[in-house]
Amino acid sequence: MGKTTGIQWCDSTVNPTMGCDGCELWEEGRRICYAGLDHERKKGRSPGYAPSFDAVTRFPGRMLTAAAWRPLTGLRRLEKPWLDALPRLIFVSDMSDALSQAVSFEYLEDEIINTVESPAGQQHHWLWLTKRSPRMREFSRWLRRPWPANLWVGTSITGQQSLGRIRPLLEVGDERTIRFLSIEPQWEALDLGEWLSRLNWIIQGGQSGKNSPAFDLAWARAMRDACQKVGVRYFLKQLGANVRDGSAVLKLRDRHGGDWNEWPTDLRIRQLPLRLS
Template identity: 30%
Template sequence: MADKTKIEWCDSTVNPIMGCGGCELYPKPGAILTAIDTELKTRIEGWKKGLAREVFRELIDVAWQDLLEKIGEPLSGHTNEMTTTNIWHLRTQFADRVKNQFGGKLSFAALWAVESQITCYAAKLHLNKGRSIVNPTRNVHAGHALTFETVTQFPGRVSDMADEVDLRGADRPDKPWLNGLPRLVFVSDMGDALTRKTDFPFLQRELAATQSENGLKHLWLWLTKRPGLMRLYADRVGGLPRNYCAMTTVTSMKTLHRVDELRDVNAQCRGLSVEPLWSSVADEIDLRGIDWVIVGGESGKLGVVREFHVEWALELKQKCEQQGVAFFVKQLGKCPVLRGEPFRLNAPKGDDWTEWSDDLQTREVPEYFHYYRAAGVPSPSALFSC
C-alpha cells in the first residue's frame, strides 16, 4: 500500500492484489516472440519465424542450470519456463546472441525488439524487484508479488487505507485540482485485481472495508483492463457502491471495446484512463455514460517509448467539452510530438504542466466527485447502485 502517490489524478493507491495476467502493455510470451521475429526479419537476412523462441529457450535452459549451480534449489517464483519475466531478464543475452551471429550493429535492434513490447510501469517495478532467473539470490522486494505473472492476494491493505485520514477540505499544494474532494484512492495501480474470477470472494471480503465508517469518506477509483470481469463482480455484489468510480484503460483503437464493456458495469460513475495513448481515438470513441477521461503519453526509456502526438489529446479534449465529460491531461510522456516535430520538455515524463500551452493545462474531475459528499458522509444503505 502507498499512502501517498505522485500520480496526478489521485491522492493514494492501494493494491489488494498485485500482479496481472497480461495485456497490451505486458504481452504473453507468444505475442512478444512473434513481435521480435517480425521486427528482426525486416533487419536480418536469414532470420526466420520461430528463431526468437529457439534462442530464448536455449538461454533459459542455460540460465536455469546456472541458477541450480548457484543456489541448489529454485526459490518460489523461479521457473525455467518461457515467461515474459524470463524474456525480459534475458534480453541482454539475447541481444548478444544476435550480435555474435549477425553483427554488432544489430544488437540494439534486438534489444529494442524486446523492450518495446514490455511497457507496463507496474510490471517493470516487479521485474526490478521480484524473482530473476539471472540473479537468483535476489530477494523479492517487500510488498511485491514474486513475479508480475504471479497474481498474489494481500489481505488487510484496503482496510488500512480506509482508516487513512479524510482529505476533504485539506489543501493539496502539489495537486490543487483535487482540493475540496474526498481522498481519491486509486485501486490497482500495481496490477489488475480482476485478472481471475477466482479472486472474487477475496475481493468481496477485502473491499467491504470501503463501506466502513472511515471507508465511506473516500472515493475509490478502481481501474481494470478487464471491464467484462468488473461487470460480473459488480453484479455479484449488487452493483458497485456509490463511492466508486469504475474505470478501464484505452491505449488505441484496438482497445476501444473496453469502453462498451465499462458501460455495462453497474456503477454510478465511470472513467477512462487513456494512457499510454498510442494513436488517435477521438473520432471513434463513444463517451456515452462516461464521466471522466484521463489522457497521457508513454513514459520510459528514450528510443523505446512510442510517440505521443499532442493533437490526440486536444482532439479528445474537444470531444469531452462537447459531451460534458471531465477531461484530465496527466502527462505528455517521454516523446511528445506537436505538429509533426518533437515537443521538447524538461520533465522526463512530460508531467510538468507549466511547460504546456494553455489549451493543454486541463485537469478536471467529474462533478460527481464534488457532490458525493455534499450533504456529509452517506450512510451505508444509501451507497449502492439500483
C-alpha cells in the same frame, strides 16, 4: 500502496493484489508496464510484491489500512490543487489488476466492497481501474447488491483495438456510479464516438520511457474538445517522453512530460468529475 503518490489524478494508491495476467503492455516481445518492470526489479527481495508479475498474489488487509487514512474532504492539496476539497481519492490496483482470473469474487467482495462500504471507507472515494472490464461486469452481477457510490470504475485504453473494454464498463454500477477511461499510454488517434457521452471522466496521456511512440498534441486537443462538447470532464495527465505538435518535436525537462508548466497553456486542463468538483 502509498498514502501519497506522484500520480496526478489521485491522492493515494492501494493494492489488494499484486501482479497481473498480462495485457498489451506486458506480453511476449513487449515489456513496458511500469508495474511489471517494478516487480521484475524487486521480485524475491520485497515481501510486499508478488513472486513474479505473472503470479498474482493476494494481500488481504491493505484496503482496511487505506480506509483508516486521514480524510481529506475540504482540505487543500498544495501539490495537486485540482484535487482541493475533494475526499481522499485512492487508486485501487496501480501495481496489479485485481480482476485477474486467479482472484476470486469472494475475495474481491470481502477485501474491496466491504471495505469501501465500511464507515471508514465511506470517508474516501476509491478509483478501481482494470483492463478486464468484462470480468468487472461479471463480478458486479455476482454481487447481487448495489454498487457502492464511492467506488468509481475505470478501464484502460491504448488504441482502437481496446475500445471493446468500454461497453462492459458501462454495465457496472448504476446511475450514481462514476465511470472513467484512462487513455494512457495513447498510441494512436482515437474516436470514442457514442461511448464518450456515457462516461463521466477521461484521463489521457502519452507513454514515458525509452523508445516511446510519439504522442501528438492534436490527439489531446481533439479529446479535450470532444469532452467539452458532451459535458465530460477531461484530465491531461502527462505528455510522455516523445511529444509532437504537428511536425514539431517538443523537448521537455520532465521525463514523463507531467509538468504542465512545460505545456502549451491551452492543454493545462485537469478536471475531476462534475458531481465532485
